[in-house]
Amino acid sequence: MKKVEVVAAILKFEDKIFCVQRSKNKLPYISEKFEFPGGKIESGETKKEALARELSEELNIVADIQSLFLTVVHQYPDFELTMHSFICNVESTNITLNEHIDSKWLKVNEIEDLDWAAADVPIVNKLIADA
Numbered sequence: 001m002k003k004v005e006v007v008a009a010i011l012k013f014e015d016k017i018f019c020v021q022r023s024k025n026k027l028p029y030i031s032e033k034f035e036f037p038g039g040k041i042e043s044g045e046t047k048k049e050a051l052a053r054e055l056s057e058e059l060n061i062v063a064d065i066q067s068l069f070l071t072v073v074h075q076y077p078d079f080e081l082t083m084h085s086f087i088c089n090v091e092s093t094n095i096t097l098n099e100h101i102d103s104k105w106l107k108v109n110e111i112e113d114l115d116w117a118a119a120d121v122p123i124v125n126k127l128i129a130d131a
Helices: 047-059 108-113 118-130
Strands: 002-013 016-021 038-040 064-075 079-089 102-107
Touching (some): 002 118, 016 108, 038 047, 047 064, 047 079, 064 118, 079 118, 102 108, 108 118
Parallel strands (some): 002 079
Antiparallel strands (some): 002 016, 002 038, 016 102, 064 079
């Protein structure tokens, strides 16, 4: 079973969290699902370096990457995903989507209404529980 290690950003601006929607994908269980932005850790990168690079590539932003929030290990049908999520602060909601088809800034009590990728659900649940 293929193993993939990624980082994800819980981007916060004031009392809202940034959620992005994936584009269509050949894997139906992640196609057009919502997720926290991020991506794969490249060889030689720290988790925070990888997250900074991914945010720049995907969203054209520089975020203030804070502490590790939650690490999730999720078994998808085709691969095992380990995702390290970090709380990140941004100074603006002006974000460019380079890879996603939609985005939303939502309050914590609104995020559970989205159709989330399964690996992101534990992060959503912890955000709600901690609120």
